[in-house]
Amino acid sequence: RKEVEQDPGPFNVPEGATVAFNCTYSNSASQSFFWYRQDCRKEPKLLMSVYSSGNEDGRFTAQLNRASQYISLLIRDSKLSDSATYLCVAYDFNSGNTGKLIFGQGTTLQVKP
Amino acid sequence: SQTIHQWPATLVQPVGSPLSLECTVEGTSNPNLYWYRQAAGRGLQLLFYSVGIGQISSEVPQNLSASRPQDRQFILSSKKLLLSDSGFYLCAWSVSSGRRNNEQFFGPGTRLTVL
Numbered sequence: 324r325k326e327v328e329q330d331p332g333p334f335n336v337p338e339g340a341t342v343a344f345n346c347t348y349s350n351s352a353s354q355s356f357f358w359y360r361q362d363c364r365k366e367p368k369l370l371m372s373v374y375s376s377g378n379e380d381g382r383f384t385a386q387l388n389r390a391s392q393y394i395s396l397l398i399r400d401s402k403l404s405d406s407a408t409y410l411c412v413a414y415d416f417n418s419g420n421t422g423k424l425i426f427g428q429g430t431t432l433q434v435k436p
Numbered sequence: 437s438q439t440i441h442q443w444p445a446t447l448v449q450p451v452g453s454p455l456s457l458e459c460t461v462e463g464t465s466n467p468n469l470y471w472y473r474q475a476a477g478r479g480l481q482l483l484f485y486s487v488g489i490g491q492i493s494s495e496v497p498q499n500l501s502a503s504r505p506q507d508r509q510f511i512l513s514s515k516k517l518l519l520s521d522s523g524f525y526l527c528a529w530s531v532s533s534g535r536r537n538n539e540q541f542f543g544p545g546t547r548l549t550v551l
Contacts, residue, residue, distance in 0.1 A: 355538055366526055366542040367480070410480075414538045421487055422468045422530040422538045428479040 326350060327427040329411050335433045340401045344430045346411030347393045355414035356394050358385055360407045361429065367410055371396070401434045408432070438463035442527050442543035449550055455500075455514040457546050459527030462508065467529040469510040470540060471502055474524040486510060487532060522550045 484502035
């Protein structure tokens, strides 16, 4: 079983739609989680950090459910520019101070006009 | 503010040739540094990480090596490239403590094609 698992998609949604991605993690000791966005042929960029139960930034909301070991990302009022791959990431709790992260394979979102 | 640079942006190399990719970070001291590879259509694979000058940890066996000659410089090398070394190479940095906020910040990457 992969340590961080995501549905690869693609998720095809019309502009203005609300879309949600789920991500599950296997290490119950993981404390920190992140969502990164990666555009085609570009580097990943940090979208949101999730330390407690959730985080909200404009149209984006991340929620953490520790009991079920999953993290979700909700995007409201989708824009064409939201089309990208979204990476779910967990901090490797066993890595000490090395700061190693565990990346999911990513979920691809295509927003259509 | 912190910035991270990588060069070259793209590289086409023949099989068996050497490789040297460079990454430098500005605006921070004693960062943790990381090299990742992303094959086409695949996820990120951690290759090496470093918590200080001269300290390198390898995550997977391969024909690549890494060095950290200065605090904010991280170099990825190979003596002889293989076809399977093709991919998108990403350098990243993070704050060097065990704090919760372990975000990593990525450079623009080097796209390597081995022919």
